[in-house]
Each structure stands twice: as structure tokens, then as C-alpha cells.
Amino acid sequence: MVAAVAVFAERGFEGASTRLIAARADTTQGLVTYHFASKDDLWRAAADHVFGILGAAFETGPDEQPPGGREVLRRFVEANAAHPEVFHFIVDAGRHDNERMRWLVDHHLRERFEQFVGFNDASGIDAATTYYAVAGASSLIFCVGPECRRLTGADPTDPAVIDAHVDLMLRLFAANDDSS
Amino acid sequence: MVAAVAVFAERGFEGASTRLIAARADTTQGLVTYHFASKDDLWRAAADHVFGILGAAFETGPDEQPPGGREVLRRFVEANAAHPEVFHFIVDAGRHDNERMRWLVDHHLRERFEQFVGFNDASGIDAATTYYAVAGASSLIFCVGPECRRLTGADPTDPAVIDAHVDLMLRLFAANDDSS
DNA sequence: TGACTGCCTTGTCAACCGACCAGTAATCTC
DNA sequence: GAGATTACTGGTCGGTTGACAAGGCAGTCA
Numbered sequence: 001m002v003a004a005v006a007v008f009a010e011r012g013f014e015g016a017s018t019r020l021i022a023a024r025a026d027t028t029q030g031l032v033t034y035h036f037a038s039k040d041d042l043w044r045a046a047a048d049h050v051f052g053i054l055g056a057a058f059e060t061g062p063d064e065q066p067p068g069g070r071e072v073l074r075r076f077v078e079a080n081a082a083h084p085e086v087f088h089f090i091v092d093a094g095r096h097d098n099e100r101m102r103w104l105v106d107h108h109l110r111e112r113f114e115q116f117v118g119f120n121d122a123s124g125i126d127a128a129t130t131y132y133a134v135a136g137a138s139s140l141i142f143c144v145g146p147e148c149r150r151l152t153g154a155d156p157t158d159p160a161v162i163d164a165h166v167d168l169m170l171r172l173f174a175a176n177d178d179s180s
Numbered sequence: 181m182v183a184a185v186a187v188f189a190e191r192g193f194e195g196a197s198t199r200l201i202a203a204r205a206d207t208t209q210g211l212v213t214y215h216f217a218s219k220d221d222l223w224r225a226a227a228d229h230v231f232g233i234l235g236a237a238f239e240t241g242p243d244e245q246p247p248g249g250r251e252v253l254r255r256f257v258e259a260n261a262a263h264p265e266v267f268h269f270i271v272d273a274g275r276h277d278n279e280r281m282r283w284l285v286d287h288h289l290r291e292r293f294e295q296f297v298g299f300n301d302a303s304g305i306d307a308a309t310t311y312y313a314v315a316g317a318s319s320l321i322f323c324v325g326p327e328c329r330r331l332t333g334a335d336p337t338d339p340a341v342i343d344a345h346v347d348l349m350l351r352l353f354a355a356n357d358d359s360s
Numbered sequence: 361t362g363a364c365t366g367c368c369t370t371g372t373c374a375a376c377c378g379a380c381c382a383g384t385a386a387t388c389t390c
Numbered sequence: 391g392a393g394a395t396t397a398c399t400g401g402t403c404g405g406t407t408g409a410c411a412a413g414g415c416a417g418t419c420a
Contacts, residue, residue, distance in 0.1 A: 010275060014195025017407065031368060033409060084275075091271055094324025095190060095264075105330045113331050128332035129321060129345045133352065136320030141312035144274030150285045151293050152308035165309045172313065172352050197377065211398060213379060 001025075004046040009085035012092045013043055013100065044103060050085050051108045057082075069119060070174045073134075077169050080139045081162045087139040138169055181205075184226040189265035192272045193223055193280065224283065230265050231288045237262075249299060250354045253314075257349050260319045261342045267319040318349055 003024035007016045019029045036042035057079040093101045117127050141148055142156050154161050183204035187196045199209045216222035237259040273281045297307050321328055322336050334341050
């Protein structure tokens, strides 16, 4: 499953082969199609897996206060740094109007978007533009890691870079929110 | 060429087939490999094409003033809205440390990045985080158009949405720059 | 003990992939 | 107008793809 997430994120749905995923997981292609009836099913399971990890980053412990806006944003950026695969799933699926895109929206993105709208009481077009601005600004640098290293010299897996990006996101998107 | 750009953007390098590109351009696969020795060469030609279009959006006419920071940002967002394929090329190539990524950085992205660093006199880690924040925030909504429509109801090809996104980007990234 | 079940391996299938090649027709050069 | 160059077609090649089928092989229950 970890292998499937990695390969789908690295190569996209079309570019990922069930044989490569199987090899990465040290099994055979036959076994993959035994456990997951089709490549589509495997992709959905991989998406469930990686979005589950992301969601866990926002869970509140039993004796914790629900985090404020700044803390949520910090966790969001750090989760993107730790799991850039999420962004690849979103971009890979989001550009086609097909069944996978609709499934991803209905099963994972809708919930996230409505949480976001709840935090920032925006609506309509503003909600959409703000949501995608936050998502894009927070995620891109971590999702093109090799490019970023070659282009800028900065390594987005370096904690110093992650901290700098968190600070920038806080300055950009949480300037007038000092809760948490 | 327009067909190649579209297919590479829609399906990524691995997912795009020379046969599909040929069909989209109403020719044969044999002709594609005649004009472009390999799929890699075709990809590079497509990248040159689409980055050329993007670059033209920033050119200054013979009797124009060079645009100020706000105007450059506006043009950048509008160019991303008109040509979301650029972002797909970047994300598709940028996640691997391979020859295509290095070529794209050296032939197209380096120049853009250094122009950016010139405008915003940042350096080191700050330059990197700011660059990717601007790029991600400006582009994402236009690159996952079908998803955005289903998720938020807003259509990122709608001029009203584009204008709203331009305004948001100006508020976020050009708050203390009132030139132009 | 013998039938049954779930997990897994191996092999095979048609479809598709990028690359290549022989052959053809049109255009250009002298 | 003969010869050379260029543009293009159709077909074919080895290799890869997702899906499927047949069989083995432990474990379980009657």
C-alpha cells in the first residue's frame, strides 16, 4: 500500500504499472490484482490510505483544545511537507473530468473544503479562490522537491526550509488571526 | 504541437502516447516520430512551445513602460488561467530527478526564477519559499479546473473567478507595492 | 481423512506502447 | 527532364500493459 501510494504519486495513474507497484512491495503482479480487483480499485485504496494519514495530522487528542487557525495552518503545511503524495493525487486526478476525479472530490476533498470554509467564513467564489491559493502555496514546493533543489539550491525536506515556509504561510494567510 | 501540449498536460509524460497525440492532431504516429526523433524530443518541443506562449505575456511593447510589480503579477495569474498546461509540465517533471526535470530547469525555469528574484529582492531560502508560494497559489485553481467546478461550484475559466483570483493574489503578494 | 476455503504463484491473453523501416509521392535543383 | 531531397504512409518489431485463469499449498472444520 505504501508502495502503491509512492508509485502513483511519482508517475501518475496512467504511468504507474501494477507490476512496478508489486515489485516495489516485493510481491508479484498477480497478487496485486488478486487483492485489488482492478488498477482503479488499487488507486482508490491508495488514496484512502494517504488521505487518512493527512487527516490524522489534524485530529485533536482527548484532552487537547481544538487548535486555532494558526496551529491548523502550521499542521497543514507540515503535513504537506511530510506527505507530498497527497498533492500529486489531487493534481493528477483533478485535471480530468472522469470517475476518479469525482470519487476523490466526493470521498475526500469535499469534507476538507467544507472544514476550510468553516474556518475562514468565506463563501462562493472567494471560498474557492482562497482555498486553492492556500493549498497551492502550501504544497507546491514540497511536491517538486528535485526541481526545487536544482532551481533554488534549497532542499524542501530540510527542516529549516519547512520552518521558513510555515512562517511565510502564516504571514500570508493568518495575518489577522492570532488565536492558538 | 498544440495537440502534444494538450495531451502531455492532460496525461503526463508517461501517460501520453504518441499515437494519441497524432490522432488529436489528425495525423499518423509514423509522422510524429518522423518530425521528432523520440517521444522525449517531442516533449521538449511541446515545453518550448508552451513556455514561449507564457513568456510572450510578459514582453514589453516598443513604446510601453516596463510593467511594475502589480502588473507583472496580474499578467502572471492571467497567463496561468489561459495556459494551465504550464503548471502540469512543471509538476509532472519536477517530482523526478531525471533528465527531463534538469532540462526544464536549465532551459525555462532558471530564467523565470532569476527574474522573480530580481523583482522581489529575496535570496536563499526566502527566495525559494516565496517563489513556490506565488507559483502554487497563482496556478493551482486553474490546473484542476474540473475538480474545482465539482468541489466549489466555481468555474476557473469564468472571467469573474479569474478576476477574483487576481485580486486575491494582489492582496497576498503585492500589499506593499503600489507601483504600476 | 477428505472436502473446503483463502492466499499466493505462474503463465497467458489481447491490447497497446515507442521506435523503426521500406515504399511512395511531391517538391526542388541543376 | 533527370536526379536528389524532403514529406508522409502503412506496416512491423520487440516489449510492456491490465486482466484473467489454472493450479499449488497451507489451514480448518466435519
